[in-house]
Amino acid sequence: MRREMTAHQYGNWWHRYADEGLRQIFVGRYETADGVLSAQIWRQNRPTWSSRPEVDRIIEQEMAEDGVPGVAVAVMKDGDFVYTRGFGKADIAGDEWMDSGHVMRWASVSKALGGALAMRLHERGELDRDQAIRNYAPDVPNRFTATFEQMLGNRGCVRHYATDPKSSLKNVDADQYEAEKDADAEIASTWYADASTAAPLYYGDPLRRFSGGAVSTTCTPGQSYLYSTQSLAFAGRGFEAATGTGVKELVQQEIAGPLGLTTLRAEEAADTSVRRAKIYAGEDNVEVDRDQITGKFLGGGVESSVRDMARFGTAVLEGDVYADVDHVWDGTDHGWSYAYGWGVGTRDGHRYASKSGGQRGSDAHLLLFPDDGISIAVLINREELADADDHGTAIAWAVGDLMI
Structure with a gap:
């Protein structure tokens, strides 16, 4: 139970608790000398994943290394979410907490x-x-x-x-x-x-x-x-x-629509109806304007929530996007280590497909283990500053190593 919350605070906690697997069973609003405040009661809606504390620690450690503004992570196992969580801020000036519903740039995961x-x-x-x-x-x-x-x-x-x-x-x-x-x-x-x-x-x-x-x-x-x-x-x-169809429409017709990925789209900066996280640059986390990325749509112009990114990964590994998944997992018939947008290989005997991305306001990673039914998505609202093994990649692989 929480009480004495402003509408802004209530919104932050609502999204945080929803990510943690709770559901709201009561909300009340009441007049005070400071204006209308809220109280709410939440109830556990799904079992807590045993690895949650360790994953929380991994993410918080990566964030602390150089002051990452905000991180959203979604983990699926055998088609179900076992972990969704936002850390830090989606909007620093507005004190809006990051959560798994915020839309961010995929960068090269596109x-x-x-x-x-x-x-x-x-x-x-x-x-x-x-x-x-x-x-x-x-x-x-x-x-x-x-x-x-x-x-x-x-x-x-x-x-x-x-x-x-x-x-x-x-x-x-x-x-x-x-x-x-x-x-x-x-x-x-x-x-x-x-x-x-x-x-x-x-x-x-x-x-x-x-x-x-x-x-x-x-x-x-x-x-x-x-x-x-x-x-x-x-x-x-x-x-x-x-x-005979534009690529933006093709993605909606062939992937986003059939899979119910409602936040997956080409980023159109002029569309302010999207619940986007703000984007930042540099060690001081200065908010920056969005550059135009429609010209590189399938190379680095896609956006979605981290939940829809993970769901896309699960749909791929389950054969719901295309049936011949082994053609990609095994590096195509040529045995390549990069195929159809994925880096592919094995880790401790487990096949994987992995893709990282970075651009203005984005550090992203999507990691799949096809034989284990695992999809791990990470989105960050600032490009990696210097480390070649960027935070998005480090988080995804650390979580993956916990699961395989």
């Missing part, structure tokens, strides 16, 4: 959604994952001969961001480097209706591959690896050409 869409459309007969994207979208230049599978496995010879620290382009072709920086800036400041209007920004770029630890400007599609957000624009262009 790539797993792009891979899922490709697999689903392939199984529905609307495209062939082994066909070149340009076979469906002839406006794609002739040199981009990668198939959907190759493009979604980072083997399409498409560049990543111009300022990627691993890139040597600045020293190889300074003019091209500046042109690509300009294109990246345009993507980050422009709203795009679909992939067909964003993809042409990359049509003039040379093919790319890793060579000697740096990025080379020559490549044979399908034969070398280069992590690429921009490759998802090509895949999205192919989806639209094959189906």
